[in-house]
Amino acid sequence: xxxxxxxxxxxxxxxxxxxxxxxxxxxxxxxxxxxxxxxxxxxxxxxxxxxxxxxxxxxxxxxxxxxxxxxxxxxxxxxxxxxxxxxxxxxxxxxxxxxxxxxxxxxxxxxxxxx
Amino acid sequence: xxxxxxxxxxxxxxxxxxxxxxxxxxxxxxxxxxxxxxxxxxxxxxxxxxxxxxxxxxxxxxxxxxxxxxxxxxxxxxxxxxxxxxxxxxxxxxxxxxxxxxxxxxxxx
Numbered sequence: 632x633x634x635x636x637x638x639x640x641x642x643x644x645x646x647x648x649x650x651x652x653x654x655x656x657x658x659x660x661x662x663x664x665x666x667x668x669x670x671x672x673x674x675x676x677x678x679x680x681x682x683x684x685x686x687x688x689x690x691x692x693x694x695x696x697x698x699x700x701x702x703x704x705x706x707x708x709x710x711x712x713x714x715x716x717x718x719x720x721x722x723x724x725x726x727x728x729x730x731x732x733x734x735x736x737x738x739x740x741x742x743x744x745x746x
Numbered sequence: 747x748x749x750x751x752x753x754x755x756x757x758x759x760x761x762x763x764x765x766x767x768x769x770x771x772x773x774x775x776x777x778x779x780x781x782x783x784x785x786x787x788x789x790x791x792x793x794x795x796x797x798x799x800x801x802x803x804x805x806x807x808x809x810x811x812x813x814x815x816x817x818x819x820x821x822x823x824x825x826x827x828x829x830x831x832x833x834x835x836x837x838x839x840x841x842x843x844x845x846x847x848x849x850x851x852x853x854x855x
Binding site: 664666671672673674675676679687722729730732734735736737738739740 | 750776777779787788789790791794796833835840841842843844845846847848
């Protein structure tokens with residue numbers, strides 16, 4: 632079956648612009664996670680959804696970042712007024728459930744560059 | 747605060763054995779994961795430990811001691827394709843994964 636997919640794979644934008652990053656999780660997975668990763672670092676948690684609702688958004692750095700998952704499947708991460716510090720690889724992951732041993736399956740990521 | 751520590755970089759020889767250590771301090775514990783990440787690629791799942799002891803899976807084994815807040819990943823019969831970063835992550839009381847910065851493993855012929 633298909634894995635987690637993310638679009639676009641690369642996004643270059645100018646400082647101050649708005650961007651949307653899309654994630655298609657594995658079919659049937661109820662939990663969806665957004666992370667960002669800088670070179671030489673582990674993934675940094677942003678937000679996770681259980682179904683349609685954001686179960687934990689404590690990792691969103693500020694109110695310029697917002698994410699939705701309206702039908703409990705596809706999710707979109709939205710960044711307003713982008714800043715150069717937002718440049719990173721944005722990873723999406725999904726798991727069957729959020730609890731315990733269920734592993735997270737990662738998508739290939741979106742490399743965001745803010746110039 | 748929550749903290750995961752692992753060495754930044756390790757070097758080993760093809761065919762040898764290497765042990766990558768991870769220590770953690772988290773609010774709650776719902777399991778420890780090891781992931782492999784090749785450069786420019788997404789992390790892929792290697793192992794999961796929730797009880798103390800050793801879990802073996804082919805050439806890879808993972809050990810956990812909850813009382814010591816300690817885990818290690820053991821890689822045997824190293825192959826060149828094992829050159830990658832190895833990430834330790836702990837699921838906390840909110841079922842959120844807390845990640846280490848990763849250990850870059852360099853395999854030399």
